[in-house]
Amino acid sequence: MSNSGRKPGRLVADKRYPRAGAKKPTKKPAPKRRKPAKRKTARRRNPIAAFFIGIFRWLWRLIWRTTVFVSLVLAMIIGTAVFYTRAGLPEVSEIVDGRARGSVTLLDRDGAVYARRGDQYGGAVTADGVSKHLKNAIVATEDKRFYNHFGLSPRGIASAVRINLSEGRGPLSGHGGSTLTQQTAKLLCLGNTYDPSEWESESAFVADCRRGNIQRKIKEAIYAMAMESKYSKDDILAIYMNRAYMGGGAYGAEAAAKRYFNKTAASLNPAESAMIAGLLTAPTRMAPTANLKRSQDRAATVLRLMNEQGYLTAEETRHYQNNPATLAAEAQMSAGGYFADWVMRSGPEFFTRDTTEDVLIRTTLDQRLQAATAEAVNKVFSEKVREGSKAEVAVVVMSADGAVRAMIGGRKTDASGLFNRASQAVRQTGSAFKPFVYATALELGYGPLDTVLDEPFCMNIPGSGEWCPKNYTKTFKGRVTLTDALKDSLNIPAVKISESVGRDLVMRVARDFGIYRDLKDTPSMALGSSEATLLEMTGAYAGILNGGSSVTPYGLTELRLRGDDTPLMGAGGGIGERVIQPRAAGELIWMMEKVVAEGTGARARLSDRPVAGKTGTSQEARDAWFVGFTADYVAGVWMGYDDNTPLSGVTGGGLPAEIWREVMTRVHQGIPAKPLPSQAPVVQAPAPQPAPQPAPRDQRVRDSILNQVLRDILGGN
Structure with a gap:
């Protein structure tokens, strides 16, 4: 095959495998093509919008910078305030007790807690x-x-x-x-x-x-x-x-x-x-x-x-x-609310109402008696008082030495913080005052069997005119003993005895027994026209029971600070000075026994033990009382309306006597019966007297005048 004079061409393999010693040709990077630049279209911004946008951006930057600045300043101020406040904070132990006042814990006679105050x-x-x-x-x-x-x-x-x-x-x-x-x-x-x-x-x-x-x-x-x-x-x-x-x-x-x-x-x-x-x-x-x-x-x-x-x-x-x-x-337990309130009011203010310490007060309260008293009151009111009646009640039970064992100050028997009618209500005592008249007479030598004439009687009171007292029954019994006069709560004999012995002496005896308020120096004082609280009246009757010595009712027996063993004070009351002789007190108790056994206080009778007491009804029946005692306890009951509305069909011998009986029946459960410390009058045969000698004329005249005065006061011979 002819090459036509040309050099032979190189094989493909030669291209892949270079000859030894041959230099590898370097490739020049291909030049990058530039994309033809896009033609920008010129956009003209609205000058007004541009102005406002610029203003907004400026304001935003200003607000942001101001906010950051203010925040930093506030943070520094708050941090400084916090640091300053922190420096004044006390230790934890100094601020755990945040009370402005202390506490008062009240214990009953057995040492059990029954109330707290403060x-x-x-x-x-x-x-x-x-x-x-x-x-x-x-x-x-x-x-x-x-x-x-x-x-x-x-x-x-x-x-x-x-x-x-x-x-x-x-x-x-x-x-x-x-x-x-x-x-x-x-x-x-x-x-x-x-x-x-x-x-x-x-x-x-x-x-x-x-x-x-x-x-x-x-x-x-x-x-x-x-x-x-x-x-x-x-x-x-x-x-x-x-x-x-x-x-x-x-x-x-x-x-x-x-x-x-x-x-x-x-x-x-x-x-x-x-x-x-x-x-x-x-x-x-x-x-x-x-x-x-x-x-x-x-x-x-x-x-x-x-x-x-x-x-x-x-x-x-x-x-x-x-x-x-x-x-x-x-x-x-909510018993003793009225009692606790009374103790808090009667105790020293700086240790009770305004104490800054924690105080423990031991009291005379008997929680069994308190519960029994509340139960009795609730029973009588639920059974005997008409529904819707607003009549109120108060009851006090105490020992003969004046230690208060139970107290009810109203129909809400377990209440606290309310008006306490037992210690705060000052009311007319009515015939419950009469024992102090007869106590004065007995102290002066009168006897329970001495007589007085119950007949129409009037007195001329200077500045007021004629005053004629009447008996509750509007009848007259003629000559009666002092015992019968008290038993039947006769008004005319009480006035005559008071005038005979002297009102000043009656007032003195009543005050000494604890009726210390303003006694009215008028003949009507003998009928209870003066005022007293139930607590005072019950304390006065306790003086009769204990033999004739005065009594100061008390509820506090010991006060001490919490954590201390030494008491700061002891009992604030008890038996005081003698007011009448034991003989007179014993005879008066005997007379007051007849009030319950045979007279106006018959509804207060207890079946298992003797009782002595006295009923009382004030003018127009605004107040009804029964105060009496056994050998163990004295109790007083008052009923009436807070607004002085007259009671309807209630006298001291009615509902108050029934409440008293219900209370004392429960109070004496499990307590053996004891006789009262009474003294019956001794009836002696008259001793032979020598023949009377005629008195001189002037002495006979004086005796005649004196006898006439006595007949005018006492009646009869």
């Missing part, structure tokens, strides 16, 4: 020293984010503002969104303390601490953050648990646990813890002593919150909701 405080507790259930219940109820915030909860505040606005209130009115730390700051009143010289009352100070304006909220927030920076979370929780009011006069968890469950805060179960935590929103209204069912319903909600936040299992929640907490027996 601000109860059981002692300081720590977050680790209480039941974990109580700690969890408080956090779950009051502030579930307590352990995660710095004292304030922005989410909580925003939510509260939203709710307040949606309910038509101001943003800061109603829900506050407060954290538990802020609530503690309120309890501390932002570090302020109550000063009586600066505030009208303690309640006004507390109201100021609870104000919710914007200025107060800012101070509260700063104080809360200062607390968070100084105290631990458990310290803050401990302050809260110690200072919070938990109803029933109890301040702090320990006091509440003892008040409601008679146990320590460390031993509370979930149901009890939930009940105490549930009190914090409204302690007075939610207190189990005020309404147990309402408190249990609130506790069920707290248990549900504890379950939702993982503190209780579903099974535990159901168990404690189905088995709610109940009050301890001591918390349910």
Whole structure:
């Protein structure tokens, strides 16, 4: 084959495998093609829009820079305020007890607690020293984010503002969104303390601490953050648990646990813890002593919150909701409210009403007798008093030395804080005053069997004219003994005896026995026109029982500070000076026995023991009394209306005597019967007398005048 003179062509393989020593040709990169530039279309911006956009950008940058600057300045101010506030915060131990007043605990004659007054405080507790259930219940109820915030909860505040606005209130009115730390700051009143010289009352100070304006909220927030920076979370929780009011006069968890469950805060179960935590929103209204069912319903909600936040299992929640907490027996006792109020009023003010210490007062109250008295009053009123009647009642039971054992001050027999008709109502005594008239006569030598004439009788009273007393029955019995006159409560003989012995002496005897109010120096004094309280009258009759010595009724036997063994004071009453001789007292008791055995007080008779007493009905039957005694106890009963409306068909020998019998029947259960210390009159045969000698004429004239005066007063010969 011919090549036509051309060089042979290179094989393809040669191209793939270069010859040895041959240099590999370098390829030049292909030049990049430039895409033809797009033609920009010139867009003209609206100058007006451009102007406003520029203004907006400038304003935005200004606002942003101002906000950052202001935020930095505010942060510095708040930080300085928090640091300054923190420097003034006291130690935790100094602020756990936030009470302005101390507490008063009243014990009965056996040493058992029956009433509390003032601000109860059981002692300081720590977050680790209480039941974990109580700690969890408080956090779950009051502030579930307590352990995660710095004292304030922005989410909580925003939510509260939203709710307040949606309910038509101001943003800061109603829900506050407060954290538990802020609530503690309120309890501390932002570090302020109550000063009586600066505030009208303690309640006004507390109201100021609870104000919710914007200025107060800012101070509260700063104080809360200062607390968070100084105290631990458990310290803050401990302050809260110690200072919070938990109803029933109890301040702090320990006091509440003892008040409601008679146990320590460390031993509370979930149901009890939930009940105490549930009190914090409204302690007075939610207190189990005020309404147990309402408190249990609130506790069920707290248990549900504890379950939702993982503190209780579903099974535990159901168990404690189905088995709610109940009050301890001591918390349910409400006996002795009137008695406790009387002791608090009659005791030294600086240790009772205005005490700053925790005080223990031992009293004379017998809770068995108190319960028996209340039961008797309720029985008679439910059976014998018409429905809708507004008639009130008062009862006092005491020993012969004046130690008050039971007291009822109104138809609400177990009430407290109400008007006490036993110690505060000053009423006309009526015929219940007459024993003091006869006590004076017996002391001067009269005898129970001496006689007086019961017949129409009038006296001329200077400045008032003629006064003619009448008997209750409008009849006259002629000549009667002093015993019969008292037994049948005859008015005319009582006035005659009073005028015979002298009203001044009758007034003196009555005052010495304890009827110390302004006695009216008029003939009607013998009929009980003067006034006294039931407590005073019962104490005066106790003086007759004890043999004629005066008595000062008392309820306090010992007062001491909590933790001290040495009493600061002892009994404030008891038996005093002698008023009449034992013989006169014994004869008067014998006469008063006849009042019950045969006279106006027959409804007060006891089947198993002797009784002495006296009925009393004041003018127009505005007051009805029965006061009497056995060998062991003295009791007084008063009935009437607070507005002095006359009683309808009630006298001292009626319902008051029946109440007295019901009370004393229960009071004496299990007590052996004893005779009264009475002294029957001795009837002696007249001794032979020498033949009378005629008296001188002038002596006969004097005797004639004296006899005429006595006949005018006493009647007869």
